[in-house]
Amino acid sequence: MSCADIMTRNPRSVREDHTIGEAASEIIACNYINLPVVDGDGRLVGLFGIYDLLALLVPRVAVIGNLLPNLRFLGDDESELHRKYVSLKDNPVRRAVNREAARVYTDTPLIEAIRLFCRNHMTIPVIERGSDRLVGMISYWDAARHIVDPPSGVKGS
Amino acid sequence: MLFPAALFVVSYGLIMTERLNRAVIVILAAGIAIALGFLTQAEAIDSIDFNTLALLIGTMIIVGITKKSGLFGYLAIRTAQALHASPAGILAGLSLVTAFISAFLPNATTVLFIVPVTFVIASELRVPVYPFLFAEIFASNIGGTATLIGDPPNMLIGSAAHLSFDDFLFALAPAVVLVFAVQTLLLHFLWGRSLRAEQSDRARIMAIRAKGAIADARLVPASLGVILGLIAALVFAGELGLEAGTIALLAAGLLMLLDHGPRPRGARTETVTGAFMEVDWVTIFFFIGLFVMVGAIAKAGVLGYLGRALLAATGGDVRVTALVMLWGGAIVSALLDNIPVVIALIPLIKGIAPAMGGDAAILPIWWSLALGACLGGNGTLIGSAANLTVAGIADRSGTPIGFWRFNAAGFPLMLVSIAVCHVYVLWRFF
Numbered sequence: 001m002s003c004a005d006i007m008t009r010n011p012r013s014v015r016e017d018h019t020i021g022e023a024a025s026e027i028i029a030c031n032y033i034n035l036p037v038v039d040g041d042g043r044l045v046g047l048f049g050i051y052d053l054l055a056l057l058v059p060r061v062a063v064i065g066n067l068l069p070n071l072r073f074l075g076d077d078e079s080e081l082h083r084k085y086v087s088l089k090d091n092p093v094r095r096a097v098n099r100e101a102a103r104v105y106t107d108t109p110l111i112e113a114i115r116l117f118c119r120n121h122m123t124i125p126v127i128e129r130g131s132d133r134l135v136g137m138i139s140y141w142d143a144a145r146h147i148v149d150p151p152s153g154v155k156g157s
Numbered sequence: 158m159l160f161p162a163a164l165f166v167v168s169y170g171l172i173m174t175e176r177l178n179r180a181v182i183v184i185l186a187a188g189i190a191i192a193l194g195f196l197t198q199a200e201a202i203d204s205i206d207f208n209t210l211a212l213l214i215g216t217m218i219i220v221g222i223t224k225k226s227g228l229f230g231y232l233a234i235r236t237a238q239a240l241h242a243s244p245a246g247i248l249a250g251l252s253l254v255t256a257f258i259s260a261f262l263p264n265a266t267t268v269l270f271i272v273p274v275t276f277v278i279a280s281e282l283r284v285p286v287y288p289f290l291f292a293e294i295f296a297s298n299i300g301g302t303a304t305l306i307g308d309p310p311n312m313l314i315g316s317a318a319h320l321s322f323d324d325f326l327f328a329l330a331p332a333v334v335l336v337f338a339v340q341t342l343l344l345h346f347l348w349g350r351s352l353r354a355e356q357s358d359r360a361r362i363m364a365i366r367a368k369g370a371i372a373d374a375r376l377v378p379a380s381l382g383v384i385l386g387l388i389a390a391l392v393f394a395g396e397l398g399l400e401a402g403t404i405a406l407l408a409a410g411l412l413m414l415l416d417h418g419p420r421p422r423g424a425r426t427e428t429v430t431g432a433f434m435e436v437d438w439v440t441i442f443f444f445i446g447l448f449v450m451v452g453a454i455a456k457a458g459v460l461g462y463l464g465r466a467l468l469a470a471t472g473g474d475v476r477v478t479a480l481v482m483l484w485g486g487a488i489v490s491a492l493l494d495n496i497p498v499v500i501a502l503i504p505l506i507k508g509i510a511p512a513m514g515g516d517a518a519i520l521p522i523w524w525s526l527a528l529g530a531c532l533g534g535n536g537t538l539i540g541s542a543a544n545l546t547v548a549g550i551a552d553r554s555g556t557p558i559g560f561w562r563f564n565a566a567g568f569p570l571m572l573v574s575i576a577v578c579h580v581y582v583l584w585r586f587f
Contacts, residue, residue, distance in 0.1 A: 073369030
């Protein structure tokens with residue numbers, strides 16, 4: 001059982017020169033956790049997701065390591081958060097993409113994908129070995145569904 | 158004499174390349190020195206300054222626990238609000254807070270308290286954060302020069318020369334105040350006067366609920382009490398008959414008790430483990446390895462040889478030697494790691510003391526070395542641990558501090574501070 005067997009093929013993606021606003025609209029409209037970002041040749045650059053979007057709105061020092069225990073002192077200011085979003089949304093998404101996001105190949109065994117789900121709690125892009133072109137996305141739901149209720153023809157089902 | 162010296166020089170060279178961890182290099186070199194018979198294991202243990210190690214470990218634990226309280230983030234915010242969120246005012250105000258805290262806690266960890274909140278304040282004011290980071294780096298190294306416990310070179314010198322907390326305070330605090338005043342003025346002309354923020358952004362700073370920065374209110378009085386107790390005990394260390402290392406470990410133990418005691422049983426082990434994890438063990442073992450290596454070259458007569466060379470070069474003149482230590486210590490500290498240099502110079506200076514009139518006569522040399530080694534750290538971005546800590550945070554926050562950008566202002570400003578100290582040393586001690 002490999003990742004290619006359970007992935008969603010031809011997933012929605014954004015190009016790295018698309019804007020953060022365009023990527024954010026896509027994420028929110030489709031309730032995605034993550035959206036794969038590709039270059040002009042369809043090669044995976046990384047992931048841009050809901051957490052990456054929200055992280056743009058807080059001082060970066062507050063989300064790296066354990067440097068700040070909290071931001072409770074800042075209080076609520078929705079208009080300020082919206083203003084920050086408006087100031088960023090026309091930037092290319094390549095500036096905010098997570099290039100270190102985990103990825104798997106089409107022939108990666110499912111157990112490795114499950115290990116990555118447990119560690120990173122996010123969907124995983126599937127790329128073609130050699131070309132690094134994006135060919136699919138797998139989610140923890142896909143994996144769990146396949147294990148709990150495997151399709152007929154799978155041993156033990 | 159050649160082989161121990163060669164081992165020391167090779168080790169030091171490897172440290173400078175930064176290709177290998179420095180603690181690994183010195184621990185290996187120390188082991189080789191013992192294995193090759195440059196000194197025995199007993200002599201190696203004798204060469205380790207456990208008083209300095211205890212002082213370092215104790216203060217690191219205290220800082221690690223105090224950090225959890227959020228106290229210093231609160232102080233930084235209240236400082237900004239007291240100055241009505243004026244960017245120029247905050248530049249000077251946060252520098253003052255950083256310098257003050259750095260005088261009593263290791264300066265490399267002081268910046269860990271202040272810099273993250275500085276990023277938030279600069280972000281809210283929509284002003285560049287770089288001037289604040291630069292000012293806080295300078296302030297931490299300046300403030301740390303004022304006391305026995307503010308900077309590792311002072312801990313080393315104080316322990317070796319039996320100089321107390323009071324001795325450092327009376328001898329160096331006036332110089333530090335002068336240097337800080339001059340640097341703050343210069344930074345105001347360089348950046349402060351051109352920093353501007355919109356009224357609406359300043360109002361957001363004024364609206365910040367500073368108490369929200371306190372992460373663990375229970376730890377605030379405990380941490381403050383222990384730190385004040387530590388300072389008081391250091392001031393009266395002579396009367397108490399205790400060394401600084403013992404005082405620091407006692408204070409650390411007390412704060413650990415106050416931190417972990419009230420917690421549920423299941424969380425206590427984790428709390429204590431966490432406190433010990435706050436000790437920078439890489440630095441501690443770096444010190445241990447260096448002490449042993451310096452012990453080896455001292456036994457081989459290398460330091461005696463260098464001491465005679467220094468006497469010949471300076472004519473045995475205390476004033477000339479003091480100024481050599483001030484300027485030489487500053488340049489070396491800016492360009493290289495000051496800890497190995499100070500550890501090597503300590504036995505050298507002790508060795509030339511009889512020829513210069515004895516321990517009391519060479520006090521200006523110790524003070525000059527402390528000023529040069531501590532303040533020189535401002536000369537380049539790699540000059541001190543505090544600089545590297547801030548650079549690391551800035552890197553991870555997406556606003557890197559350029560090496561040459563920092564040095565372009567840092568090196569000349571450092572020379573200004575040493576020039577101020579030059580005048581001070583001549584006026585105060587001669």
